[in-house]
Amino acid sequence: MTPADAPLKARSGREFILGFEEVMDALMETSVQCNRFWTAIRESPETVPRPVYFGMCLENFHILAREPLFDGPVLAFSGNHAVRTTLNRFYAEELGHDKLLLSSLAALGLTEDEVRHSIPLPTTWALIDGLAYWSRFEPLFFAATLGILEGREVAEDAFVGAARRRQLSKGFVDPMMAHARINAVGRHGELSREVFGAIEVVTAAEQARLRELLPLFVALYDDFYTGIWHHYAAMDDGERPLPGFLRQLEVLA
Numbered sequence: 001m002t003p004a005d006a007p008l009k010a011r012s013g014r015e016f017i018l019g020f021e022e023v024m025d026a027l028m029e030t031s032v033q034c035n036r037f038w039t040a041i042r043e044s045p046e047t048v049p050r051p052v053y054f055g056m057c058l059e060n061f062h063i064l065a066r067e068p069l070f071d072g073p074v075l076a077f078s079g080n081h082a083v084r085t086t087l088n089r090f091y092a093e094e095l096g097h098d099k100l101l102l103s104s105l106a107a108l109g110l111t112e113d114e115v116r117h118s119i120p121l122p123t124t125w126a127l128i129d130g131l132a133y134w135s136r137f138e139p140l141f142f143a144a145t146l147g148i149l150e151g152r153e154v155a156e157d158a159f160v161g162a163a164r165r166r167q168l169s170k171g172f173v174d175p176m177m178a179h180a181r182i183n184a185v186g187r188h189g190e191l192s193r194e195v196f197g198a199i200e201v202v203t204a205a206e207q208a209r210l211r212e213l214l215p216l217f218v219a220l221y222d223d224f225y226t227g228i229w230h231h232y233a234a235m236d237d238g239e240r241p242l243p244g245f246l247r248q249l250e251v252l253a
């Protein structure tokens, strides 16, 4: 019997999250792990067009720059004090990480002002919106996604390793590497387990609801990377981003 088929009964938070992560991993294995973006980054990073690396950094910047939208609402989690303490610590540790990615983008010749005035891809917005919604209305589900978003599968490290093999400049790679290290040292990939470790019981009804939300999260996460691939792999390659790299709001006349 797979974790996805296991009959639901009330479980401890710890027991629940381990089973939940197994189901999540199985879904990711047939989507995120083998999508165009990750297949190329893993198997042939030297041939991935440079705008894909630049774009991945930019789209991640857009996410981190909107941290209050999704890491904010969950701070009011009313369930228990230990969970609130963990989430508050996490919020404080995350604050300002957009600046690290800004340094990477500055090394490409992009100014803070123009980066902040650019807009994310629709697939990036969709992930931000999903997280912001769950953070406010489904805090347990949001907490269950944190481990993956923070690199339980060491996605960030894999990406930084690929950028190094692509021989991108130190000025671009180093701040991203610093960010990956902060996640590793702060054990951010274990956040979901830490939160659920402090939750005594997850009822059968709650488990069923959380599992129902999972396919949408994995789809949004998959689309986030696939969207980066489709948009940026189609751009002309070059040492630096070319005009048109940053998306601007088109004002309708």
Ligand SMILES: [Fe+2]
Binding pocket: 094, 097, 179
């Ligand atoms: Fe971060």
Ligand SMILES: [Fe+2]
Binding pocket: 094, 150, 182, 183, 188
């Ligand atoms: Fe983090």
